[in-house]
Amino acid sequence: MQEYLLLLVATAVVNNVVLVKFLGLCPFMGTSNKVDTAIGMGMATTFVLTLSAVLAWAIESFLLVPFELAFLRTLTFILVIAAVVQFTEMAVRRISPVLYQTLGIFLPLITTNCAVLGVALLNVQEGHTFVESMLYGFGSALGFSVILVVFAGLRERLALAEVPAAFAGAPIGFVTAGLLSLAFMGFAGMSAG
Amino acid sequence: MLTAVGSLAMLGVTFGTLLGIASRYLRVDENPLEAELEALLPGSQCGQCGFAGCKQAASALAAGQAKPTLCPPGGRALAAALAERLGVSVDLSDTEELEPEVAFVNEDICIGCMRCLQDCSSDALVGGPKQIHTVITDICHGCGKCAKVCPTEAIEMRPVPITLANWHWHKPDPRQYMN
Known part of the structure; x- marks a missing residue:
């Protein structure tokens, strides 16, 4: 039990998928203008990431390994992710049309969010079991969502701050992201994993 | 080779079927009138009507929050078509026919x-x-x-400058042959 908890914390905070592994930076910069959008995007990505990590594990263990099809790994994982994203898009559209409007193109773009494919592939690389894969996916998604919301909060404040003209807009966003990343690098000493 | 093709095809078919079933249960009922109005509009998303794009303009038209004369590029012809589809009368005298x-x-x-x-x-x-x-x-x-x-x-x-590609004969003016 303790082992699983450690894995969850390690993936969510110490090896944060955005700030330490630098995966999924596009939605991180793109959908962090408002906290509401960030929460919606975080939830959608959490759903996709967890489900696709589990499905990818299942396909890897029951299809790719027994039939020696490891060379099809990337292809099948992308197929799985695309299907899950399609499903999420339908669900979001049904549940919250407003969120569907605000997320816009970033919702189908979860398909190409490298964090999603990255986590599925890392699961294979690390030889995780079913529960570990699920926790790894969920932990990464949790880390992604938390960082997205934190960063959106920072950017909402930044929008009101007086920023030198040369840094206004995206540049100050990048600088803030860099500083946030530096802060998260400080967790590196906390875990061996 | 066969296993690879077969398993990928099987995965595709499985996901396709599941998504097909899901789309039935998660269907969003859209107003068919909106889609029809959107098809009538130019679709260039120019924003001259004051809405973000043609889709938003179409939903405002369907909800009765906008006039059929809202689209400047569409001109009188579009205003008349929109009014006919919506079943409202429209005063076309104040819309000027814009030249392309x-x-x-x-x-x-x-x-x-x-x-x-x-x-x-x-x-x-x-x-x-x-x-x-x-x-x-x-x-x-x-x-x-x-x-x-x-x-x-x-x-x-x-x-629009007249070139060989877009020049055409003027329509005959009936008044010319009246007397």
Whole structure:
């Protein structure tokens, strides 16, 4: 039990998928203008990431390994992710049309969010079991969502701050992201994993 | 080889079936009138009506929050078509029939700031930073957004120049044969 908890914390905070592994930076910069959008995007990505990590594990263990099809790994994982994203898009559209409007193109773009494919592939690389894969996916998604919301909060404040003209807009966003990343690098000493 | 093709095909079919079933249960009922109105509108998303795009304009029309005369590029013909579809009467006397126009860049004043490129709704403007921009008249649909953002007023809207490709005979004027 303790082992699983450690894995969850390690993936969510110490090896944060955005700030330490630098995966999924596009939605991180793109959908962090408002906290509401960030929460919606975080939830959608959490759903996709967890489900696709589990499905990818299942396909890897029951299809790719027994039939020696490891060379099809990337292809099948992308197929799985695309299907899950399609499903999420339908669900979001049904549940919250407003969120569907605000997320816009970033919702189908979860398909190409490298964090999603990255986590599925890392699961294979690390030889995780079913529960570990699920926790790894969920932990990464949790880390992604938390960082997205934190960063959106920072950017909402930044929008009101007086920023030198040369840094206004995206540049100050990048600088803030860099500083946030530096802060998260400080967790590196906390875990061996 | 066969296992690879077979298993990928099987995965595709499985996901396709599941998504097909899901789309039945998660169907969003859209107003069919909105889709019809959107099809009537030009679809160039120019924003001259005050809405973000043609889809938003169509939903406002369907909800009765906008007049059928809202679309300047559509002119009278579109206003009449929209009014007929919505079953309302419309006064066409105050809508002026606009001549088709395209943007024109005055190269003496253009400073190459690239602002017009970012606002162009049909990617009809070309140019690089600090290079004189120009308009591809075949693509320009004359929404006039670029003329509004140009800081040096180098862009103006001009009537579509008559070339061999778009010239045609004038329609016969019946008054000419009356007496």
